[in-house]
Amino acid sequence: MPRIDIPRKSIYRLSIYQRCLQxxxxxxxxxxxxxxxxxxxGVKSTQLRKDxxxxxxxxxxxxxxxxxxxxxxxxxxxxxxxxxxxVLVGVGNLGSALLRYGGFRKEGFEVVAAFDAAPEGRRxxxxxxxxxxMAKLEPFVRxxxxxxxxxxxxxxxxxxxxxxxxxxxxxxxLNFSPTIIDVPDQVVVNSVxxxxxxxxxxxxxx
Amino acid sequence: MPRIDIPRKSIYRLSIYQRCLQxxxxxxxxxxxxxxxxxxxGVKSTQLRKDxxxxxxxxxxxxxxxxxxxxxxxxxxxxxxxxxxxVLVGVGNLGSALLRYGGFRKEGFEVVAAFDAAPEGRRxxxxxxxxxxMAKLEPFVRxxxxxxxxxxxxxxxxxxxxxxxxxxxxxxxLNFSPTIIDVPDQVVVNSVxxxxxxxxxxxxxx
DNA sequence: CTGTGTGAAGGCTTTCACAGCC
DNA sequence: GGCTGTGAAAGCCTTCACACAG
Numbered sequence: 001m002p003r004i005d006i007p008r009k010s011i012y013r014l015s016i017y018q019r020c021l022q023x024x025x026x027x028x029x030x031x032x033x034x035x036x037x038x039x040x041x042g043v044k045s046t047q048l049r050k051d052x053x054x055x056x057x058x059x060x061x062x063x064x065x066x067x068x069x070x071x072x073x074x075x076x077x078x079x080x081x082x083x084x085x086x087v088l089v090g091v092g093n094l095g096s097a098l099l100r101y102g103g104f105r106k107e108g109f110e111v112v113a114a115f116d117a118a119p120e121g122r123r124x125x126x127x128x129x130x131x132x133x134m135a136k137l138e139p140f141v142r143x144x145x146x147x148x149x150x151x152x153x154x155x156x157x158x159x160x161x162x163x164x165x166x167x168x169x170x171x172x173x174l175n176f177s178p179t180i181i182d183v184p185d186q187v188v189v190n191s192v193x194x195x196x197x198x199x200x201x202x203x204x205x206x
Numbered sequence: 207m208p209r210i211d212i213p214r215k216s217i218y219r220l221s222i223y224q225r226c227l228q229x230x231x232x233x234x235x236x237x238x239x240x241x242x243x244x245x246x247x248g249v250k251s252t253q254l255r256k257d258x259x260x261x262x263x264x265x266x267x268x269x270x271x272x273x274x275x276x277x278x279x280x281x282x283x284x285x286x287x288x289x290x291x292x293v294l295v296g297v298g299n300l301g302s303a304l305l306r307y308g309g310f311r312k313e314g315f316e317v318v319a320a321f322d323a324a325p326e327g328r329r330x331x332x333x334x335x336x337x338x339x340m341a342k343l344e345p346f347v348r349x350x351x352x353x354x355x356x357x358x359x360x361x362x363x364x365x366x367x368x369x370x371x372x373x374x375x376x377x378x379x380l381n382f383s384p385t386i387i388d389v390p391d392q393v394v395v396n397s398v399x400x401x402x403x404x405x406x407x408x409x410x411x412x
Numbered sequence: 413c414t415g416t417g418t419g420a421a422g423g424c425t426t427t428c429a430c431a432g433c434c
Numbered sequence: 435g436g437c438t439g440t441g442a443a444a445g446c447c448t449t450c451a452c453a454c455a456g
Contacts, residue, residue: 007447011409015402019384033415042386045415046449053417061416061455079408086404097303098400103384107401108408147411148404172407174400178225178309180248188410190403194304194380195313196221197396198292198354201378202285202314203217204394205353213425239437251437252427259439267438268434 010051014074016041017048021071033064080108085146087170089161090153091116091131094176098150099127111150113140117157137161141168148172155179162189216257220280222247223254227277239270286314291352293376295367296359297322297337300382304356305333317356319346323363343367347374354378361385368395 020040024032038045052058052070055077059065075081086109088095099114114131132140140146149170153161158177165173166187175181175191183189226246230238244251258264258276261283265271281287292315294301305320320337338346346352355376359367364383371379372393381387381397389395 008406009447012402012406014409015399015405016386018405019401035415040386042388044449047447049416050418050448057417059416062414063456064415077409078405079411080405084408093303093306097299100299101400104401104404107405109401109404148407150404171411174403174407180222180246182248188407190407192398192400192403193221194307194398195225195310195315196218197380197398198310198315198356199221199224199284199286199313200214200218201354201380201394201396202290203220203283205285205377215425241437250427253425255438256426256440263439265438266434267432268436270437 006054010054011078013041013043013047013051014078016043017051018071018074018078018080021067021074024067025071029067031064032067032070034059037065075108082108084109084148085112085144086110086148086150087112087137087141087146087165088114088129088150088152089116089134089137089165090151090157090177091119092152092154095150095152096127098152099129102127109148112144112146115140134161138164138168141165141170146170149174151175151177151181153177212260216260217284219247219249219253219257220284222249223257224277224280224284224286227273227280230273231277235273237270238273238276240265243271281314288314290315290354291318291350292316292354292356293318293343293347293352293371294320294335294356294358295322295340295343295371296357296363296383297325298358298360301356301358302333304358305335308333315354318350318352321346340367344370344374347371347376352376355380357381357383357387359383 017037020037034045034048038048058070058073088099088111091099091114095114099111104111111129114129115134115137116131117134119131119133147170149165151158151161151173155177158175158179159181162173162181162183166183172188175189178193178195181189223243226243240251240254244254264276264279294305294317297320301320305317310317317335320335321340321343322337323340325337325339353376355371357364357367357379361383364381364385365387368379368387368389372389378394381395384399384401387395
């Protein structure tokens with residue numbers, strides 16, 4: 001499967017299709033047209049079909065897509081089929097909220113450990129995920145072959161922590177710190193910056 | 207100032223430039239070249255210059271940009287110059303973390319009130335922001351002329367709450383609920399979907 | 413006749429190349 | 435000489451139009 005040449009935006013949309021398919025499946029729907037699925041996902045039907053053709057042909061002409069089969073295929077493409085271990089670094093407000101949230105597991109992710117500069121002070125919320133000292137970060141990632149990390153540390157610490165994560169073998173980082181982090185080409189970073197999102201919205205209110 | 211025709215991505219980048227400029231300002235830097243600022247923001251210098259020309263000419267050839275002046279201009283473009291009131295709906299894990307976070311104010315936003323279906327049960331964390339019952343949402347938004355909202359309710363409630371917000375006059379929504387919400391054309395929605403971000407990353411780890 | 417798959421066209425964004433100003 | 439501003443070119447993504455399968 002060609003991991004390059006497929007628009008990044010298509011990959012994003014696959015996740016959205018996947019969520020819609022899961023909902024359809026829960027409702028016992030067996031078949032869906034590109035028109036209907038696209039509407040649920042908030043895109044045009046031609047775009048949905050184009051996105052899918054990057055990975056093969058899954059539909060039946062005149063009928064539509066089999067919900068179960070398409071969902072399975074997308075899951076394979078996205079690598080959802082085995083539980084993916086994730087570490088979270090930075091157990092402040094946002095970090096602890098994400099730990100408590102726990103809704104990742106349904107999507108194929110498990111936060112196996114969290115790390116913080118003051119690990120003892122953070123245990124209070126009594127969640128099941130262990131909160132460990134930063135010194136244990138690199139060995140833990142290495143020993144457990146963790147490939148993904150969620151970064152919720154303050155901006156000044158972000159680059160340093162990212163370096164440590166990458167050094168230990170992490171290949172993908174979801175960055176909530178309000179700063180740009182520099183990474184080697186083979187590492188992927190998605191950034192979610194709350195302030196940027198709000199500012200962007202504020203531009204659009206006249 | 208033409209509010210249309212300017213790429214949405216440029217607007218996003220303006221926010222990022224703004225953050226870099228603020229940091230420069232704190233460090234007492236007075237002048238910055240497009241090259242240097244672009245590097246800090248993680249983009250190419252030509253793109254930075256192109257982005258800025260959508261709004262006018264701010265640089266001095268041979269010298270660069272005045273940090274203070276450029277920051278002020280971008281602030282005006284983004285509408286940051288007066289404190290923007292925001293409401294938050296859904297005081298669960300994520301919602302209460304965002305309430306406690308409070309770092310918006312520096313960027314020109316103030317969460318003036320939060321709303322939840324079970325407001326009494328949510329007050330525990332003792333933050334300064336009042337948590338009110340859902341019934342008070344529409345009157346509050348109307349009376350305080352609130353234009354922006356942060357949505358952190360469970361997916362099944364998202365559309366209904368969005369409708370109420372829009373009905374009361376909200377023009378921009380930052381949506382953290384894992385679902386697509388339908389809104390009229392004149393309303394802007396930015397969605398942040400944690401699971402989608404993680405899934406997208408997981409595609410890229412081979 | 414319904415609905416998918418897809419080459420081609422169109423539109424949008426980024427990058428280039430260089431003119432222009434300090 | 436250094437660095438910005440910008441039309442033109444390139445690249446990327448979306449949309450169209452329609453062939454084709456059930």
